[in-house]
Amino acid sequence: AIVAAIEAALRVDTRLPLPGAAPGPLAGRHVLVTSGPTREPIDPARFLSNRSSGKQGHAIAAAAARGGARVTLVSGPVEIADPQGVATRHVETAQQMLAAVEAALPADIFIGAAAVADWRVEPSADKIKKSASGAPPTLALRENPDILARVAQRGAGRPALVVGFAAETRDVLAHAQEKLARKGCDLIVANDVGAGVFGADSNEVHLVTRTGVQSWPRLGKDEVAARLVAYICESLAAGGTP
Amino acid sequence: AIVAAIEAALRVDTRLPLPGAAPGPLAGRHVLVTSGPTREPIDPARFLSNRSSGKQGHAIAAAAARGGARVTLVSGPVEIADPQGVATRHVETAQQMLAAVEAALPADIFIGAAAVADWRVEPSADKIKKSASGAPPTLALRENPDILARVAQRGAGRPALVVGFAAETRDVLAHAQEKLARKGCDLIVANDVGAGVFGADSNEVHLVTRTGVQSWPRLGKDEVAARLVAYICESLAAGGTP
Numbered sequence: 001a002i003v004a005a006i007e008a009a010l011r012v013d014t015r016l017p018l019p020g021a022a023p024g025p026l027a028g029r030h031v032l033v034t035s036g037p038t039r040e041p042i043d044p045a046r047f048l049s050n051r052s053s054g055k056q057g058h059a060i061a062a063a064a065a066r067g068g069a070r071v072t073l074v075s076g077p078v079e080i081a082d083p084q085g086v087a088t089r090h091v092e093t094a095q096q097m098l099a100a101v102e103a104a105l106p107a108d109i110f111i112g113a114a115a116v117a118d119w120r121v122e123p124s125a126d127k128i129k130k131s132a133s134g135a136p137p138t139l140a141l142r143e144n145p146d147i148l149a150r151v152a153q154r155g156a157g158r159p160a161l162v163v164g165f166a167a168e169t170r171d172v173l174a175h176a177q178e179k180l181a182r183k184g185c186d187l188i189v190a191n192d193v194g195a196g197v198f199g200a201d202s203n204e205v206h207l208v209t210r211t212g213v214q215s216w217p218r219l220g221k222d223e224v225a226a227r228l229v230a231y232i233c234e235s236l237a238a239g240g241t242p
Numbered sequence: 243a244i245v246a247a248i249e250a251a252l253r254v255d256t257r258l259p260l261p262g263a264a265p266g267p268l269a270g271r272h273v274l275v276t277s278g279p280t281r282e283p284i285d286p287a288r289f290l291s292n293r294s295s296g297k298q299g300h301a302i303a304a305a306a307a308r309g310g311a312r313v314t315l316v317s318g319p320v321e322i323a324d325p326q327g328v329a330t331r332h333v334e335t336a337q338q339m340l341a342a343v344e345a346a347l348p349a350d351i352f353i354g355a356a357a358v359a360d361w362r363v364e365p366s367a368d369k370i371k372k373s374a375s376g377a378p379p380t381l382a383l384r385e386n387p388d389i390l391a392r393v394a395q396r397g398a399g400r401p402a403l404v405v406g407f408a409a410e411t412r413d414v415l416a417h418a419q420e421k422l423a424r425k426g427c428d429l430i431v432a433n434d435v436g437a438g439v440f441g442a443d444s445n446e447v448h449l450v451t452r453t454g455v456q457s458w459p460r461l462g463k464d465e466v467a468a469r470l471v472a473y474i475c476e477s478l479a480a481g482g483t484p
Contacts, residue, residue: 044411044435045292045357048284079321115287119378127411127435136361136383143378169286169369193286193369 024068025233031064032107032159033057034114034147036076038094042139043124050115051198054078056165057113059225061086064109067229072104076114094120094144101147109232110159112148113189115167120144152184161232166190166208176208186210189228207231266310267475273306274349274401275299276356276389278318280336284381285366292357293440296320298407299355301467303328306351309471314346318356336362336386343389351474352401354390355431357409362386394426403474408432408450418450428452429477431470449473 035057040048054075061073062083071086074097082088089100094116101110119141128137152162162185166176169192176190188208204218207228216227277299282290296317303315304325313328316339324330331342336358343352361383370379394404404427408418411434418432430450446460449470458469 042290045294045409045440046290046359047292048288048290050287050289052287117288118372125411127409129417130360130385134385136385139381139383141378141381143372143376167287167369169367175371198287 024066025237026064026067026069026109026229029069029108029236030106031061031069031071031109031111032074032101032104033061033064033071033111034074034076034097034101034116035061036078037115038076038097038117038144039092040094040117040120040144041092041123042121043126043128045127048117048119048121048139049077050117052076052078052115052167053199054080054114055199055201056203056221056224057111058083059221060111060113060228061088063222063225063229064111067233069109072107074100074104074114093117094147098145098147098150101151105151105154105159106157107159109161109163109236110151111163111228112151112185113165114147115165116147117144146183148185149183152186161186161235163187163189163228163232167193169194173206173208173213176206180208180210266308267479268306268309268311268351268471271311271350271478272348273303273311273313273351273353274316274343274346275303275306275313275353276316276318276339276343276358277303278320279357280318280339280359280386281334282336282359282362282386283334283365284363285368285370287369290359290361290363290381291319292359294318294320294357294409295441296322296356297441297443298445298463298466299353300325301463302353302355302470303330305464305467305471306353309475311351314349316342316346316356335359336389340387340389340392343393347393347396347401348399349401351403351405351478352393353405353470354393354427355407356389357407358389359386388425390427391425394428403428403477405429405431405470405474409435411436415448415450415455418448422450422452 036054037050037052058080061071065071065085073086073088075088075090091097091100122140148164164185166179166188168175172190172192176188180188190206190208191203201221202218203221203224205216207214278296279292279294300322303313307313307327315328315330317330317332333339333342364382390406406427408421408430410417414432414434418430422430432448432450433445443463444460445463445466447458449456
């Protein structure tokens with residue numbers, strides 16, 4: 001029944017008009033999406049980052065726009081183009097991403113697909129030089145703000161649906177369930193990034209909610225995006241969290 | 243006289259045929275260029291890197307090819323296309339770049355334009371998780387091989403001309419002179435990266451040799467590349483190091 005419902009929703013989705021034409025299932029909704037990595041400066045030249053390409057997050061923003069939503073995308077540094085019909089804000093660090101997210105709220109749906117750096121480095125104003133002793137420098141790491149948790153744990157003005165992502169290399173479902181509870185979000189889209197997902201055009205995800213797990217086969221990232229938006233529309237239509 | 247000679251060389255350069263046509267001033271020479279950043283993995287998702295775009299190094303490889311040389315380019319991860327007429331090898335880490343450079347030797351001219359990471363991280367096979375205590379992880383840095391010094395200090399098979407780059411944020415010339423001596427190369431192309439050079443299309447460089455400094459005005463990176471190749475051709479024609 002779930003598969004049939006998703007397929008029905010997808011059939012509707014593929015017939016959706018462009019934004020501005022007839023209203024889609026997300027008409028009147030504001031969807032806020034984060035995507036890509038963040039980049040944490042170490043000095044004027046060096047930085048800490050991660051391999052997120054932004055393909056999955058950007059595809060979700062585009063799918064939400066096709067669904068009729070007003071979409072704001074907050075993107076870290078990526079090599080891909082801004083999605084059409086989406087208001088895109090470009091940021092570099094996790095702190096900048098948090099500020100852009102807070103500026104874009106309120107939203108009906110928050111989808112945190114960005115790979116936000118857990119830690120930043122206390123940056124040096126000048127380029128760090130090799131020391132005469134040959135000893136490597138010490139990077140003083142500091143914990144970054146947790147954007148997903150902050151959005152999920154807002155009081156008034158919390159989005160009706162808060163979706164997080166979990167990129168794991170082992171114990172994928174256990175980590176995702178723990179993350180769902182700890183962050184207070186409604187849905188975690190979990191995937192195993194041990195197997196060449198970064199930069200790829202396909203993705204194999206598990207949807208983890210408080211009531212269970214739904215695993216999808218390996219699909220194109222555009223297809224994952226369309227199915228996720230259909231799933232979200234169903235959840236909202238059912239009047240509650242997934 | 244130097245300016246006139248450079249201008250003369252540039253006039254010749256701009257009339258150069260494409261590789262495979264009539265021979266240019268570098269015909270019969272093998273030029274080995276490195277370009278771009280290196281990317282040092284921390285775990286399957288995270289890495290340490292730097293802001294080098296590869297534009298200057300790639301432009302130099304292209305200019306050397308237009309000068310008639312056989313050119314090998316060893317490039318770190320960049321967003322720009324491989325130059326035409328250049329054999330390009332793609333690498334990620336400093337250790338991979340060193341291996342690709344050694345595999346490409348011997349060369350008549352080595353131009354190390356890449357921003358090779360000075361340090362790598364002892365990588366974790368699994369994604370590093372936040373600890374329960376909230377304490378950030380410690381990144382154990384290890385010094386990377388010094389590709390420029392290794393090439394410059396080869397005995398038999400040392401390229402006739404070894405050119406390094408120095409991206410500095412202060413004391414640019416002093417750091418470049420110290421680097422020239424310490425690494426044993428023939429020429430350092432130094433620039434100040436405090437002022438929006440990364441990713442830009444222009445560059446303001448100083449050519450530092452054992453005998454002096456030649457400063458060029460801010461020029462397009464393609465123009466810097468053409469002038470540098472002309473300068474190298476002159477040095478070789480004069481039968482010695484710059």
